Amino acid sequence: EAQVTQNPRYLITVTGKKLTVTCSQNMNHEYMSWYRQDPGLGLRQIYYSMNVEVTDKGDVPEGYKVSRKEKRNFPLILESPSPNQTSLYFCASSFGTGTGLYGYTFGSGTRLTVV
């Protein structure tokens, strides 16, 4: 089944303790992206990747890191989480064409709480 898999689904952590949220897709998509969803703010892009070893900042990159060493994986790293990073996180992937993106396939989300 074609899908984007995120882990974990739920995570409670303490301020300052490094964590990684994994994301993997089995559709051979070039393009992958991370979003956070907060009430009243919709989905805001954190980082995106056009292909292996190519990443760029989205709208809200502060406090996050990403890497794209393999095409299928795009982990999100929080080196020193803070309470304002408590949110619902989504990974998404898509085929990238010469004319740009079309629809994303989203993962099921990771609900992160930083206390």
Next chain:
Amino acid sequence: GQQLNQSPQSMFIQEGEDVSMNCTSSSIFNTWLWYKQDPGEGPVLLIALYKAGELTSNGRLTAQFGITRKDSFLNISASIPSDVGIYFCAGRSGANNLFFGTGTRLTVIP
């Protein structure tokens, strides 16, 4: 980032009624997408629009790409309980990323 204003923020409707929601932008987009998010899940693509003036249907859903390229609307006809969820518009303006609206939360009363 781009500002996408989605309205209404929430809707409560009776089963069987039609629904209309829209999305406006301060910038021109060359692609508009509509997604639905069920509780506890990620958004799922409903309809994609690639050309100004385009009107596209997917079952009971109809969406249009505004002529000005700064707006889009989504209509749902004869709503049913499983239409409940959050509907997001998203636009692309030439860069390789999408900007999302703030969402319309739809509640359908049986």
